[in-house]
Amino acid sequence: MNIWILNHVALKPSETGITRHYDIAHQLVKRGHRLRIFASSFLAYKFVWRNKARKNYSENVNGVEFEWVWTLPYKGNGVKRILNMASYFFMALYRGMRMKEKPDAIVGSSVHLFACLAAYFLSKWKRATYIVEIRDLWPRTLIDLGQMSERHPAVLLFGTIEKFVCKRAERIIVTLPGAANYIKSLGVDERIIHVIPNGIQMGRIFEKEKETSLAAAIGKIKEKHGKVAMYVGSHGMANSLETIVKSAKWTDPEEVAYVLIGEGPEKPNLKTLASEFQNVYFFDGIPKQEVMPTLNLADVLMVSMLDTPLYKYGISLNKLNDYLLIGKPILFAGEVYNNIVERAGAGITVPPEDEKAFAEGLKKLLSLSAQEQLEIAASSFRYVKKHHDIERLAEEFLAICTLEDQQYVPKRMENGAVQ
Numbered sequence: 112m113n114i115w116i117l118n119h120v121a122l123k124p125s126e127t128g129i130t131r132h133y134d135i136a137h138q139l140v141k142r143g144h145r146l147r148i149f150a151s152s153f154l155a156y157k158f159v160w161r162n163k164a165r166k167n168y169s170e171n172v173n174g175v176e177f178e179w180v181w182t183l184p185y186k187g188n189g190v191k192r193i194l195n196m197a198s199y200f201f202m203a204l205y206r207g208m209r210m211k212e213k214p215d216a217i218v219g220s221s222v223h224l225f226a227c228l229a230a231y232f233l234s235k236w237k238r239a240t241y242i243v244e245i246r247d248l249w250p251r252t253l254i255d256l257g258q259m260s261e262r263h264p265a266v267l268l269f270g271t272i273e274k275f276v277c278k279r280a281e282r283i284i285v286t287l288p289g290a291a292n293y294i295k296s297l298g299v300d301e302r303i304i305h306v307i308p309n310g311i312q313m314g315r316i317f318e319k320e321k322e323t324s325l326a327a328a329i330g331k332i333k334e335k336h337g338k339v340a341m342y343v344g345s346h347g348m349a350n351s352l353e354t355i356v357k358s359a360k361w362t363d364p365e366e367v368a369y370v371l372i373g374e375g376p377e378k379p380n381l382k383t384l385a386s387e388f389q390n391v392y393f394f395d396g397i398p399k400q401e402v403m404p405t406l407n408l409a410d411v412l413m414v415s416m417l418d419t420p421l422y423k424y425g426i427s428l429n430k431l432n433d434y435l436l437i438g439k440p441i442l443f444a445g446e447v448y449n450n451i452v453e454r455a456g457a458g459i460t461v462p463p464e465d466e467k468a469f470a471e472g473l474k475k476l477l478s479l480s481a482q483e484q485l486e487i488a489a490s491s492f493r494y495v496k497k498h499h500d501i502e503r504l505a506e507e508f509l510a511i512c513t514l515e516d517q518q519y520v521p522k523r524m525e526n527g528a529v530q
Contacts, residue, residue, distance in 0.1 A: 346375030
């Protein structure tokens, strides 16, 4: 089968960030299928070109075909960001229409919906099955996070595109288990909605024995502070890292240090906030191959969510899959539809945006016995293997792309994953 995936921000396995579509595509390529991913040649999270000398080119990465398309460069969250998204729409459409290849299915994947819109027109041009994948609820996310009002022009634009693509999709994939209810509210038949959460390659567990560039630095931190509570991921508003940093006022610097690794727009503000504390450290983002050995250096892993109604639709965080696979105790601050940490028996949950409660939860996890830590590691592994193994999720993705019976309704487990 030949499948095209349109994802503006798709990444190669060597890059820092979410590699969902490469991971799925690589699994399917090994099974004899052909996968082509259309993504921007401009790396939005770094605001740089992948290749300064080339803006429109093709690249084969372990059998997965990437079509890198030019998009308008930008910085920040201004008008140029919207124009960057719109430029992806036109360039992906142009590149796809020029190809003589005929795909069997075309998947348009958000975050932004111009990718889904481009996939719609390409599916008509190529006479391919049209599939929409919703990984983030735009414009609902923008509203619930307080970034834009209900009447903001961008919200109205994305809302219009959202209804257009969802009502025309032959199948819809969502990563959030509660998102099906939201999609239904747009007038979509629930029988075409399928849940495929983010996954992980289980074999990555063996990477924990590899070298990490942060080994020496974290070793010195442990010598000074005793234990390490670690966060690896984006430093954006939605990650609520302010809660983590502020909780340092309630912990003893001689007992624990906070290590935050990654990039994002909130990082400068967080560094300023952390300047009054002796036990908060920041590091740049690391390559994917260093994530497991770096996580393995931690005593506790941290996740913090905002206190927002947005999470009534659930979460599907890639970092949680990494955390669960490595098996360290997890401190989770949040109130969400699907509390994965709780269901996996992987740690402790505390209320969101409560730094004192966060500190108390951290102290409890740091005091776990060796036996309790082993039990958490075993329980976490069982959970991630059952619900987030990328090999299984790739099979589900393929099944949806090849599905002929439009009346098929996937069985869902309690957390929304497909059985």
